[in-house]
Each structure stands twice: as C-alpha cells, then as structure tokens.
Amino acid sequence: MDELETLREAVQCSPHNIPLRRHLGQTLLNRGLAGDAELEYRDALALAPDDAELKLGLARAFFQQGKASHALVIVEDLTKNADASPRACVLHAKLLAGMGDVERAIRQYRRGIEKDPTAGDAEFSARLGIDADVGASETVGGKVRAAWEGDASEVAAAVERPTIRFDDVGGMESIKEEIRLKIIHPLQHPEFYRAYGKAIGGGILMYGPPGCGKTHLARATAGEIRAGFIAVGISDVLDMWIGNSERNLHELFEQARRNRPCVLFFDEVDALGASRADMRQHAGRMLINQFLSEMDGVKASNEGVLILAATNAPWHLDSAFRRPGRFDRIMFVPPPDAAARAAILRLHLRGKPVDDVDVDHVVKKADGFSGADLRAVVDVAVEAKLREAMKSGVPQPLKTKDLVTAVASRKPTTRDWFATARNHALYSNQGGTYDDILTYLKLK
Numbered sequence: 001m002d003e004l005e006t007l008r009e010a011v012q013c014s015p016h017n018i019p020l021r022r023h024l025g026q027t028l029l030n031r032g033l034a035g036d037a038e039l040e041y042r043d044a045l046a047l048a049p050d051d052a053e054l055k056l057g058l059a060r061a062f063f064q065q066g067k068a069s070h071a072l073v074i075v076e077d078l079t080k081n082a083d084a085s086p087r088a089c090v091l092h093a094k095l096l097a098g099m100g101d102v103e104r105a106i107r108q109y110r111r112g113i114e115k116d117p118t119a120g121d122a123e124f125s126a127r128l129g130i131d132a133d134v135g136a137s138e139t140v141g142g143k144v145r146a147a148w149e150g151d152a153s154e155v156a157a158a159v160e161r162p163t164i165r166f167d168d169v170g171g172m173e174s175i176k177e178e179i180r181l182k183i184i185h186p187l188q189h190p191e192f193y194r195a196y197g198k199a200i201g202g203g204i205l206m207y208g209p210p211g212c213g214k215t216h217l218a219r220a221t222a223g224e225i226r227a228g229f230i231a232v233g234i235s236d237v238l239d240m241w242i243g244n245s246e247r248n249l250h251e252l253f254e255q256a257r258r259n260r261p262c263v264l265f266f267d268e269v270d271a272l273g274a275s276r277a278d279m280r281q282h283a284g285r286m287l288i289n290q291f292l293s294e295m296d297g298v299k300a301s302n303e304g305v306l307i308l309a310a311t312n313a314p315w316h317l318d319s320a321f322r323r324p325g326r327f328d329r330i331m332f333v334p335p336p337d338a339a340a341r342a343a344i345l346r347l348h349l350r351g352k353p354v355d356d357v358d359v360d361h362v363v364k365k366a367d368g369f370s371g372a373d374l375r376a377v378v379d380v381a382v383e384a385k386l387r388e389a390m391k392s393g394v395p396q397p398l399k400t401k402d403l404v405t406a407v408a409s410r411k412p413t414t415r416d417w418f419a420t421a422r423n424h425a426l427y428s429n430q431g432g433t434y435d436d437i438l439t440y441l442k443l444k
Helices: 003-013 018-030 034-047 052-064 068-078 086-098 102-115 122-128 173-188 190-195 214-224 244-258 282-296 338-349 359-364 371-392 400-408 414-427 435-440
Strands: 202-207 228-232 262-267 305-311 327-332
Touching (some): 173 214, 173 327, 214 305, 338 371, 371 400
C-alpha cells in the first residue's frame, strides 16, 4: 500500500494522534498536495490549537497555494517570540520578500539560519544577496541592490480560453444574474449600452469564506462570453526590485487590453490592494496607486476589459477600490444553500460509479459546507471505497451511506471565517458594506 494511503488509514484509526497527523500533513506537502495538507492541518489544530508545528505546517500549506496573506497572519504570530522556530523565520522572510519588504526579510532569514543553518534556502538566499554578505548599507529604499546585472524578466501570464459555463457552477444564481447584468449583457447587446453612454467593462469584487467557488465562477464568466481569461496571483505581480511590481501590474492590464474581450481575475486581491493607512512601506502605496490608475484607464481604455477579483478579507482592501467605476459591485459569496450544495455534489459525483445516491439526504447533513468541503467529502468517500476494493478485489459504487459517513468525518471550514467576519460586520460596517453577512447569520 502507498505510504500516503497507509498514513491516512492510520489517522482514521487514531484520529487524536497529533504526531501522526503532523507526519501526514508533512507528507502531503512534500507531494505537492497543499490543499489536502491544509485540510489535515486544520483538523489537527482543532484538536491541538496551540501546537506550533501544526501552525507552521498550515502556514506552509497556505504559502504553497499562493495564499500569502493567510500564511503571513500565522507566521507573524509564530515569530514574535525569541524562541521562534528557524523554519518559521525563513518562511516569514519569504513572505516579507514577496511583499517588497526586503530589509525585514533579510533580518528574519538571518535570524532563522543563525539558529539552524539547515533551515536555509540557497536559491532564496541568493535572491536576497545574502551569499554576497549584503548588509544594511546595501539596501536602497527598503530594497536590496541587484545581486546580478540585467533587468527582471517580462511578465507573461497565460491567456486561457475557458470552456466551462455557468451551468457548470452549482448554485449562486443571484450572483450569476448580477454578473450577467454587469458583464455578459453589455457584450451581447452593446448597442443598448452605448445608447445610454454606458461603458462595456468594469469591476466586480467577490468576497466570502474560502472554497465557495469565487475562482470557479470567474473562470465560468469568461467561458460564458467566450472571452480570454487571465488569472493573476500575488507572485505574478509582487517583486522585490523597485518599480518592478508596478511594471508587472501594468503589463498584465496591457495584456488584457490586447486580448479583449478579456476577464482579468485577481485572486486574494487584498494582498495587492491592502489599506494604505496600515502600510509602513512606500513601495506598497505606489503599487496601490498604480492599481487604481490602471482600473481607471488613465492612460489606456479599459473598454472590453472585465475585472473580477476575489478576497476572503474585504476589510483589508483599501477603500479607494470601492469607488464607482472601480469595484463598484461588491458581492458576498456565501456557503452554498441546500439546493446549491446538491448541485455541487452532483457535479463532483459526475463520472464516478454511484448506486442510487440520495443527494438531498447527504446535503442536509452537510449544512455550512463549502464547495471545496463537498469535494473533499467525495474524495474521502472514494478513498474509503478504494481501500475496500483493494481488500476485496471488487470495486463497489458509492452509496448514500458512504457519503454520509464522509460528511460526519469532516467539519465545515467556513466556521473560522464567519467568526472573524461577524465582528467586522457588527462593528466595522460603514455604509452597510457587510450587511449581507449579517443577513446570512440572521443578525439583521
């Protein structure tokens, strides 16, 4: 039996064995299964919430998935004490470098490798110029002087042509209708919009708990209008060299303009457009100014460029992004309701051997589960059937009880998000931006 399957089976037999769960999480990370590792570390932390190794593992899982803001929250807490783990310091350095705060990145990296030289990363060290014994005098404006000659490479994001449509997205009907009004109808009926002087383009910001389909919906929007699709991650923009982040962002907008109609999708947009009031670094403010200028189309028209963005933390986004003409539609993407969960579950079961599964019964047991949680439920059920098939030599189809058992073994990952969102909606809700959260939680 494969080592990973053996570990998973061992964890099922001994779910409270924290060292075993740590080992499973590390194995998942080593195999590049960061999403699965995240779920495993979350489950383990529910049992041992103060375990520093589990927290670091979760931060690494976030980092591998490009969820820099999530990882940063964890490692900042882990590195605030003098006895911080060397590997936590190195991960913190990588996150700081990605944000452009290179001086702090150097300090944290050196702090980590002084405690444990084996925690170092030769490639990252070379990027920081530490191999050349770069000191504080070798930094300019918070950036390390180039350790090599020549300019940074050009940004070359892939322009996709998605084939999925709204029919492939379970539920979210009200959000789909809003996107039709804002994006799809202007492209299908341009003459009506031009008659009223309404530009074709604009921005929509989607927010909500992770795993509820924001990225999938953005890709389906491009497929619905047969437009190009450019997915922008934090690493596609942020660069440690002065001015490069702004240049990268400009080039991404230019690429979208060259391929119009085009959907330009920013995932975790709060990492690129965090509130300037909270920033200490001048470089971060310059990047936000560039972002706002590109959205306004100051030097080039954005006609036909459709800007979608997703965030799990809209309260960290600079308020200037919510001005009309920028992200002038802010939509809450909640966990799917019962009908949407049923649609999502049917999508995940498509193409798999099933035996008269009562989907409605399963989703009643999965209240609060996100789309990603439901996918994990199907994966867990399939793995259980595979284990049975390995022993019996005869594969059996999935049944209702298999899925119900899988649901019972998991907790909805949306709970942690709502614990934070509730406070923002109650106490930092200027202009009623987060009223949808209060309505969902039945607090309004």
